[in-house]
Amino acid sequence: EDQVTQSPEALRLQEGESSSLNCSYTVSGLRGLFWYRQDPGKGPEFLFTLYSAGEEKEKERLKATLTKKESFLHITAPKPEDSATYLCASSSGTYKYIFGTGTRLKVLA
Amino acid sequence: GAGVSQSPSNKVTEKGKDVELRCDPISGHTALYWYRQSLGQGLEFLIYFQGNSAPDKSGLPSDRFSAERTGGSVSTLTIQRTQQEDSAVYLCASSRTGETQYFGPGTRLLVL
Numbered sequence: 001e002d003q004v005t006q007s008p009e010a011l012r013l014q015e016g017e018s019s020s021l022n023c024s025y026t027v028s029g030l031r032g033l034f035w036y037r038q039d040p041g042k043g044p045e046f047l048f049t050l051y052s053a054g055e056e057k058e059k060e061r062l063k064a065t066l067t068k069k070e071s072f073l074h075i076t077a078p079k080p081e082d083s084a085t086y087l088c089a090s091s092s093g094t095y096k097y098i099f100g101t102g103t104r105l106k107v108l109a
Numbered sequence: 110g111a112g113v114s115q116s117p118s119n120k121v122t123e124k125g126k127d128v129e130l131r132c133d134p135i136s137g138h139t140a141l142y143w144y145r146q147s148l149g150q151g152l153e154f155l156i157y158f159q160g161n162s163a164p165d166k167s168g169l170p171s172d173r174f175s176a177e178r179t180g181g182s183v184s185t186l187t188i189q190r191t192q193q194e195d196s197a198v199y200l201c202a203s204s205r206t207g208e209t210q211y212f213g214p215g216t217r218l219l220v221l
Contacts, residue, residue, distance in 0.1 A: 004151075034209065043113075043200055043212035044152075087152070095140060096165065097210060099152040 002027045004090050006100035013078055013107050021073040021103045023088030033071050034097065035064050036087040044087055047073075078107045111135065113213035115201050121219045122191055130186045130216045134203030141184050142210060143176060146198040155199075158184060159206065191220045 003026045013019055025033065032051055036044035048057045050066040057064050061082065063074040073086055085104045089097040114133045122128050134141050143155040154168040158178045169175070173191075178184040188195055196219050202210040 032209075036212070041217075043115075043214045046209055046211055049209050089152075095142065095157050095159075095204075095207070096154055097142075097152075098154075099144075101149070101151040 002090065002092055002098045004088055004098050004100040006086075006088050006103050008103060009101070010104040011106070013075075013105070015079055015107055015109050016077045018074070018076045018078070020075070021086055021088075021105070023071040023073070023100055024069060025071070025088075025090045025098075027090045027092045027098070029092045030090060031093065032091045033066055034089040034091070035071070035073055036089070038085045038087055038102070047086075075105070078105075080107045080109050083107045113201055113203050113211055115199075115213040115216050117216060118214065119217045119219075121221065123221055124193060125190055127187065127189045128191055128218065130188075130199050130218070132184045132186070132201030132203075132213060134182060134184070134201070135211060138203035138205055138211075139181065140204045140206050140210075141178060142202045142204075143184070143186050144200045144202065145170075146200055146215070147196075152200065155186070188218075191218075193220050196220045 005024045007022045035047040038044045048064040053068045061076050065072045085102040087102045089099045116131045141158040144152040156176050157165040160181045173189045176186045198215045200215045202212045204210045
């Protein structure tokens with residue numbers, strides 16, 4: 001059964017303290033690995049799609065990487081406005097995403 | 110451009126009543142998805158539309174849940190005889206076929 005596990009469940013960082021969020025996946029025939037950001041009371045906001053092991057994508061202070069078993073979302077010198085829940089999802093077909101339960105990130109000023 | 114919109118943003122209803130949730134996808138997106146997000150849980154897939162057809166309804170929790178899509182655009186998720194366990198955020202997403210899904214803001218449903 002396809003599965004996505006995110007860790008840690010929650011993370012508190014000081015402003016400027018870099019860290020990484022983990023997404024482990026068990027999917028037969030990965031077609032895509034997706035990262036979303038979700039703010040309280042809002043829908044998930046798309047960040048990145050990764051398709052193959054070794055691929056990396058960057059956006060501002062965020063960088064997503066992918067291996068054959070996991071993906072990392074690296075946050076460099078985070079700011080308080082980066083506080084949110086970060087969701088990871090995998091897809092093995094054309095449409096069904098399997099989501100992890102997310103990592104709640106809090107960045108303190 | 111306009112994103113996915115959902116209405117109502119919040120809905121409070123009494124147990125046993127029926128509710129309808131609406132989703133307007135991004136223009137040109139042929140695929141539409143419904144998910145449910147409960148507190149502390151991941152997003153749970155409910156149903157997928159390609160055009161007006163629903164090839165995968167496997168995630169609908171019970172026969173009280175149904176959904177339709179008309180004109181390849183707007184979709185309605187209907188929950189009949191609501192129960193307290195139906196309380197959750199219902200999220201809609203749309204995409205071009207096989208491409209990244211983009212989400213709406215969700216409808217927060219509370220069943221008293």
